[in-house]
Amino acid sequence: MAQLNVKISNLELKNPVMTASGTFGYGTEYADFIDLERLGGIFVKGTTLEPREGNSYPRMAETASGMLNAVGLQNKGVGYFIDHIYPEIKDFGTPIIVNVSGSSIDDYVACAEKLIDLEKVPAIELNISCPNVKEGGMAFGTSCKSAASVVKAVRSVYPKTLIVKLSPNVTDISEIALAVESEGADSVSLVNTFLGMAIDAEKRSPKLSTITGGLSGPCIKPIALRMVWEVFHAVKIPIIGMGGICNWQDAIEFILAGATAIEIGTYNFINPTASIKILEGIENYLDRHHINSVTDLIGQLEV
Amino acid sequence: MLDMIVRSNEQLNYHNYLLKVSPADNSPLPVMKPGNFVQIEVKDSPNTFLRRPISVNYFDKQKNEMWLLVQDIGEGTHHICQSKENDILNIILPLGNSFTVPINADENCRLLLIGGGVGTAPMLYLGKVLQGQGFDPTFLLGGRSSQDLLQLDDFERTGTVYYTTEDGSKGEKGFVTDHSILQDQHFDYIYTCGPKPMMMAVAKYAHEKNIVCEVSLENLMACGFGACLCCVEKTTKGNLCTCTDGPVFDIKDLLWHN
16 A cells, blocks of 8 residues: 655645635535545635625636636634634544635734644645635735735744645746745645636626636646646745646646645535545555655656 | 436426436435435536536435426536436435424414425425425415426325416416415415515515515525535525525525515
8 A cells, every 4th residue: 555644844644635725614514425534634714813704695606617706705703713613623533724814914913823722723724815805815925025925924923834825816826936935834735716707698797796706626727737837846845736626637637746735626516525536546546556655756747 | 425316207398307316226315304405416518517406396205216306497407307217316415404394383374385486396395294294285386377387286185276377377367476365365384485586575475474484595506515605695694505504594584674
C-alpha cells in the first residue's frame, strides 16, 4: 500500500483528499453519506467576525458542466462557530480548517485570533477571493499589495498553519502567490470561483440576485489546473489544488501539476460520496504505478 | 443515496410522467413522509450539471416502491422523463421535512389540500397519509385546462375533490383561490403546493381567515441537503434552507404578508 500522508507546512494530513469550503457545510451535512474520518481534512464554511445573512435569493444558476453561486458568506459568525458548531464537529477525527473572511484587515485578524485556541483547528484558510461580497473578499486577493497586507497582519497574530485561498480573477496568479508567500503564508489553495454571470433571455434579467457570481464545477478545471501549474513554478510553499475535481483522474492531474493536496468542491453536491471514491482511486493509481508515496507524484508532470 | 430501478414510466399528459421506482438491490426504502423530496442524478445531459429535486408523489411500503411525478420542463427533467423500464436512476433520499399531520384533532377536523399543476404531486401522498389517520381530506386541484389535472382516480379514492381550470374545461373556471368552496365551506388546515403566485394567494386567504396553512416551496437548489445554502427563503428566523428547514413551511414563519 502506498503512503498517502502529506504535509502542508506543520499540518500533517493522513491523505491529500480534502473538501472545499462552501461546498461541505460543517461536515455534518455529509455524515450520513461518508465516514468523515477518512478525509484528509475538512474546510468548513466561510466564517466572518460578525454574522452574515448572505445575499438575496436567487443565489444559484446552473451552467453547462457547472454552476454559479452568489451565496455571499452566509454564516452565524465566529463566536457562534466556536460555541455551537465546533463542539459538534471537533471529534470527526480529521483536521477542521476554518475558512476566514472579512470586510477589513481588522476583521480578518480578529476572526483568526479567536480560532487560535481551538485544538482541532490546526489551520485556517484566509479567503481573499470570495467574489460575492461587496466589501473585502476578492478585493484583497486581486492586488499583490492588499493580499500581502492582509496576510502580513494575520501572520503576526496567528501561529498555526496559514493557508491563503487565491482568486483566479487576476492577470497573473503567480504574482499574488509570491506576494503572500513572502509575507509568511504556509500554503496557498487555489482556485476560488471565477466571476461569471447568467441571463434569462426570456425575462431579459440576470439569473442571480447579485447579477454576477462565482463559477465552479468541471467547466473551470482546465483553467484551475493551468493556474496550479503556474503557481507551482513560482513558489516554494505547498499548494492545495482545486477547481472542478470530480474523479480520481482529475485529482491526480492536479497533483502532477504541482498540488500537494486537493479539495473536492462543487461535485460534492452531485455525488456526496465523491471524496471517498476519489481517495480510493488515488490509492489504486499509486499501487498500480508502484509509487511508494503520493508525495513522489507532486509536480511530476513530464514535459 | 440509492440506485433505483425504474419499474414503470407512464406518460400522463403532454409533459408529465409518472415514474415508479424501487431500490435496484431490493433493499427496503427508508420511510418517506409526505412533503419529503428526492434528488435525481441526470446522466448524459451535456447542458445540465445538478441533480433534479422531485417531490414524493406516493410511497408504497408494501411494494417497496416510490412514485415520482415529473414535469418535462427542461433538459434535466427531459432526461429523467425519457427513462425506460429497468433503467437505473441514482437518487438521494429522503430529503427535507414533511407536512404536519394534525395530532389529537377530532375526525370532523376539515383539511384542505390545494395543488396547482405538478404541485399536486405531494398532495396525493399527504392525502393518503391523512386518510390513513382517519381524516377525510378535501382536495382542490387547479390547472390551465382539464388535461393538466393528473391522477384524478387516485385523488378521488382518497377524499372529496374539487377542480378549477383557467379555461373552464373542468370544474370551476378560474384559479384555485377563486373556487366557491373557499367561501362556502370552513377549513381548519390548508396544505398547498404549486406555482409560487398560487401559494402566495392561498397563504393570503389562509392568513385573512386565520387558518393554519403549510406551503411546500421549490426554491432553486444545488445540493438538497443543506450544504450549498443556495435555496434560502427569508423567514422570521432569518434565511432558512428550503431543502433542510423546508420544503414545508408554516406561512406564519414566512415574510409573504409584510
